[in-house]
Amino acid sequence: MRNIFKKHPLAVGLSVLLHLILVAFFVFGVELSDKKVVSQPQVNIVKATVIDASKIQAAANKLKKLELKKKLDEKKRLDQLKKKRLAEEKKIADLKKKSKQQKEQIAKQKADEAARLARLKKQKADAKKKADAKKKADAKKKADAKKKADAKKKADAKKKADAKKKADAKKKADAKKRAVAEQAAREGALQQQLLEEQQEREVQAAVASFSDLIRQKVERNWNPPPGDITGLACDVRVRLIPGGDVVDARVIKSSGNAFFDRSVELATKKAAPLPLPSDSNMFKHFRTLEFNFRPGG
Amino acid sequence: MSKLKRLGLFLSFMLSFSAWGGALKIEITQGVSSAQPIAIVPFSSDQVVGGVMVDIAQVISDDLARSGRFKPLSRLDMLSKPSSSEHVNFRNWQVLGQDNLVVGKVLPAIGGRLNIQFQLFDVYKGEQLTGFSIPASQSGLRAAAHRISDLIYEKLTGQKGAFSTRIAYVTSMPGRTGAVEYKIQVADADGFGAKTIVTSSEPVMSPAWSPRGDKLSYVSYEGRRSSIYTQTLRSGQREKLHSFKGINGAPAWSPDASQLALTLSKDGSADIYVYNVITRSFRRLTRSYAIDTEPSWSPDGRHIIFTSDRGGKPQIYRIPVSGGKAERLSFEGVYNARASYSPDGKRIIMVHRINGQYRIASLELATGFTSILSNGSLDESPSYAPNGSMILYSTSDGLKTILAAVSSDGKVHQKLRLQGGDVREPAWSPFKQY
Amino acid sequence: MKTYQKLLASLCLSSALAGCSMLGGDEQAGGNGSIDGTNGGASTSGLSDGNNFTGHPLDNPASALSTKVIYFAFDSHAVEPQYEAVLAAHGAYLAANAGVAVIVEGHADERGTREYNVALSEKRAKTVQNLLSLQGASGNQTEAVALGEEKPVVLGHNEESWRLNRRVELIYPAH
Numbered sequence: 001m002r003n004i005f006k007k008h009p010l011a012v013g014l015s016v017l018l019h020l021i022l023v024a025f026f027v028f029g030v031e032l033s034d035k036k037v038v039s040q041p042q043v044n045i046v047k048a049t050v051i052d053a054s055k056i057q058a059a060a061n062k063l064k065k066l067e068l069k070k071k072l073d074e075k076k077r078l079d080q081l082k083k084k085r086l087a088e089e090k091k092i093a094d095l096k097k098k099s100k101q102q103k104e105q106i107a108k109q110k111a112d113e114a115a116r117l118a119r120l121k122k123q124k125a126d127a128k129k130k131a132d133a134k135k136k137a138d139a140k141k142k143a144d145a146k147k148k149a150d151a152k153k154k155a156d157a158k159k160k161a162d163a164k165k166k167a168d169a170k171k172k173a174d175a176k177k178r179a180v181a182e183q184a185a186r187e188g189a190l191q192q193q194l195l196e197e198q199q200e201r202e203v204q205a206a207v208a209s210f211s212d213l214i215r216q217k218v219e220r221n222w223n224p225p226p227g228d229i230t231g232l233a234c235d236v237r238v239r240l241i242p243g244g245d246v247v248d249a250r251v252i253k254s255s256g257n258a259f260f261d262r263s264v265e266l267a268t269k270k271a272a273p274l275p276l277p278s279d280s281n282m283f284k285h286f287r288t289l290e291f292n293f294r295p296g297g
Numbered sequence: 298m299s300k301l302k303r304l305g306l307f308l309s310f311m312l313s314f315s316a317w318g319g320a321l322k323i324e325i326t327q328g329v330s331s332a333q334p335i336a337i338v339p340f341s342s343d344q345v346v347g348g349v350m351v352d353i354a355q356v357i358s359d360d361l362a363r364s365g366r367f368k369p370l371s372r373l374d375m376l377s378k379p380s381s382s383e384h385v386n387f388r389n390w391q392v393l394g395q396d397n398l399v400v401g402k403v404l405p406a407i408g409g410r411l412n413i414q415f416q417l418f419d420v421y422k423g424e425q426l427t428g429f430s431i432p433a434s435q436s437g438l439r440a441a442a443h444r445i446s447d448l449i450y451e452k453l454t455g456q457k458g459a460f461s462t463r464i465a466y467v468t469s470m471p472g473r474t475g476a477v478e479y480k481i482q483v484a485d486a487d488g489f490g491a492k493t494i495v496t497s498s499e500p501v502m503s504p505a506w507s508p509r510g511d512k513l514s515y516v517s518y519e520g521r522r523s524s525i526y527t528q529t530l531r532s533g534q535r536e537k538l539h540s541f542k543g544i545n546g547a548p549a550w551s552p553d554a555s556q557l558a559l560t561l562s563k564d565g566s567a568d569i570y571v572y573n574v575i576t577r578s579f580r581r582l583t584r585s586y587a588i589d590t591e592p593s594w595s596p597d598g599r600h601i602i603f604t605s606d607r608g609g610k611p612q613i614y615r616i617p618v619s620g621g622k623a624e625r626l627s628f629e630g631v632y633n634a635r636a637s638y639s640p641d642g643k644r645i646i647m648v649h650r651i652n653g654q655y656r657i658a659s660l661e662l663a664t665g666f667t668s669i670l671s672n673g674s675l676d677e678s679p680s681y682a683p684n685g686s687m688i689l690y691s692t693s694d695g696l697k698t699i700l701a702a703v704s705s706d707g708k709v710h711q712k713l714r715l716q717g718g719d720v721r722e723p724a725w726s727p728f729k730q731y
Numbered sequence: 732m733k734t735y736q737k738l739l740a741s742l743c744l745s746s747a748l749a750g751c752s753m754l755g756g757d758e759q760a761g762g763n764g765s766i767d768g769t770n771g772g773a774s775t776s777g778l779s780d781g782n783n784f785t786g787h788p789l790d791n792p793a794s795a796l797s798t799k800v801i802y803f804a805f806d807s808h809a810v811e812p813q814y815e816a817v818l819a820a821h822g823a824y825l826a827a828n829a830g831v832a833v834i835v836e837g838h839a840d841e842r843g844t845r846e847y848n849v850a851l852s853e854k855r856a857k858t859v860q861n862l863l864s865l866q867g868a869s870g871n872q873t874e875a876v877a878l879g880e881e882k883p884v885v886l887g888h889n890e891e892s893w894r895l896n897r898r899v900e901l902i903y904p905a906h
Binding site: 207211214215218219220221222223224225226227237258259262263264265266267269270285286288289290291292293294295296 | 704
């Protein structure tokens with residue numbers, strides 16, 4: 001029963017309501033159009049009973065009595081009726097009242113009903129609403145839940161994603177960081193390399209610059225023999241000690257002219273001490289020099 | 298950079314500059330040519346009783362300086378004065394920038410003679426380059442010193458030294474009577490020991506050495522006309538070549554001493570003739586209406602160069618000794634005269650007029666390139682040293698005429714002030730024949 | 732200055748030997764008028780014009796013959812017009828005096844080489860010699876001698892000195 005109600009709450013409700021109304025009609029009658037109250041006894045669908053003579057006499061008597069009674073009764077009835085009528089009137093009144101009341105009540109009831117209905121409706125609506133709401137809410141909830149779930153999911157996903165993102169970001173950041181670090185490291189290394197290359201260039205520049213100074217000093221001290229010496233070539237290997245002093249100078253490639261050779265050997269010795277950079281780390285570049293004498297270029 | 302890479306770079310860096318790999322190479326393309334520094338320490342002679350009369354180290358120093366190839370150190374700058382190797386501290390000479398060091402001593406020898414010992418050192422190597430012991434007499438100390446100069450010069454330049462040679466020249470100055478006296482004198486190459494070989498009241502000119510240095514030919518105007526004489530120096534005896542009417546001038550000995558080229562104008566204008574010393578015959582070499590004079594032999598004896606104005610102005614021409622066509626050699630300037638060959642036959646020197654000034658110029662025969670060697674305005678009579686290193690010539694010094702020398706590359710100049718009076722027409726003797 | 736000294740000496744000598752002169756005594760102004768010339772070693776001359784010159788014609792200052800040096804332009808052996816009269820006079824004199832000999836001595840200035848200057852000075856001398864011959868002097872009367880730059884009359888490294896050294900001297904040895 002409950003299931004039916006649950007299943008078809010509206011239908012059941014309505015049915016009950018109608019039955020109640022019907023019952024109410026029967027119970028309290030309904031003045032529909034005039035005042036005349038047809039009072040009908042409430043038709044009860046009663047069962048009719050058979051009457052006997054004696055009963056008639058009795059009945060007659062009774063009737064008489066009855067008549068009397070009737071009279072009386074009638075009177076009574078009339079009284080009663082009056083009373084009844086009064087009562088009925090009262091009743092009618094009451095009934096009126098009642099029906100009014102009833103009406104009112106019905107109305108009320110109606111109203112109530114309506115209200116109830118409304119309420120029901122409302123309720124229903126409410127319920128519906130509620131249900132709806134619930135549904136909605138549920139849906140919402142669901143949706144929400146879903147949403148939530150989704151959101152959660154999303155959030156989760158997001159979270160995950162975020163996390164991932166974060167992780168990724170982190171990873172990325174890490175990677176970036178690492179990359180940056182690597183880059184920095186690379187740059188650092190590159191800078192280091194550049195620095196080293198620069199230093200190397202500076203070293204080479206210093207070597208070149210001092211080579212030039214050495215060349216000039218040797219040229220100043222070279223007294224070539226007179227005559228045509230273009231085309232002659234002589235190489236002299238010279239060993240230096242820090243400070244530029246010459247500890248050894250020997251011809252490694254003779255020009256074929258002993259006087260030319262001697263003049264170049266003298267030049268390398270007389271030019272000592274050769275100009276060297278003051279940085280002792282640079283000395284290694286100058287430890288052994290090879291002078292190529294090529295007059296005329 | 299990876300560590301490995303860095304290591305590799307470092308290693309290669311090191312290797313390129315290491316002592317056992319390649320050395321740092323520096324190319325030298327030019328120097329400053331100048332006279333070689335040399336320190337000639339006064340020779341000790343304290344072991345010779347009475348000492349010696351010649352400052353041998355000074356003679357050597359002056360010789361080497363005059364050659365233009367050496368720059369002797371002043372004695373005032375010498376930190377020590379060793380006379381033999383055991384007392385030599387090379388550092389003392391290195392600080393003075395002296396490439397070469399000469400030390401020596403004079404020792405007594407038997408019979409009052411002397412012995413000169415000398416050593417030549419390479420100061421920066423700290424080793425002896427040469428050393429000799431030379432016997433000499435007191436009177437021959439200068440000659441011995443010149444011999445040492447020759448030995449040092451040869452060792453340090455590869456060229457034969459010309460310090461034991463002589464020079465002949467003409468002087469003119471008022472004599473005792475006030476009249477001008479003309480002389481030819483012969484002196485050592487440094488001007489010392491001048492001896493007059495001929496004196497005349499009339500001009501003498503054009504002294505010319507025979508190839509062995511034993512004779513001198515010259516032109517004399519004694520008797521107011523020019524004649525050529527050949528005088529043997531040792532004896533003072535001289536022989537007059539057959540003189541012709543007109544010019545007898547400009548004698549020049551062939552390298553093999555068999556002939557004399559000379560100028561005669563007997564057949565019209567001045568021309569070159571060749572005189573055979575043995576047959577005493579004359580052969581005409583040039584024929585022109587122009588002036589042909591001042592002949593000079595090539596070292597191989599095959600050509601004669603001479604001055605000719607056949608082209609209008611004096612220029613240098615060359616003709617085969619056997620005769621033939623004369624070809625012109627000088628093309629720079631409007632006046633070129635009195636040419637002579639360098640001992641190696643590659644150049645001729647001559648008097649060259651430029652911008653109205655008369656200078657000594659050198660013409661390289663292979664290229665025709667002419668370079669001016671002297672810087673006076675009246676320079677003339679150039680004469681090569683027999684080793685080709687220097688050229689003697691005469692130049693004007695105020696109103697006087699003096700001798701000057703220039704190195705054959707024109708770089709080193711000197712003036713020689715031999716004595717009073719005008720000195721001109723130097724003739725450098727050949728190498729001393731030992 | 733030797734040549735001029737010689738000339739001066741000659742002048743004095745000839746004055747002293749005026750009496751021995753081959754020339755006629757009529758031309759001698761004052762003096763002793765003796766022909767044989769011996770007059771005690773002195774002679775006098777009056778101060779008169781050339782027409783009355785009583786010395787040696789070679790010494791007559793008014794005569795072209797007194798000029799015995801002629802000068803030349805640089806690097807040239809051409810006789811300049813101004814000296815033509817001089818050479819004409821000397822030529823005529825020589826032509827008229829076959830026994831007189833003259834040395835034609837050529838010189839050059841100091842510039843240039845010595846032997847070439849000898850040849851250059853010879854050209855000058857020979858030019859003069861030729862001109863004298865043209866005037867009638869015979870070949871054996873004249874002798875060309877070339878001294879080059881060996882005997883300058885002036886020492887100096889300037890145009891004036893050089894000009895004076897570029898010359899030919901006519902030297903009469905017997906005079």
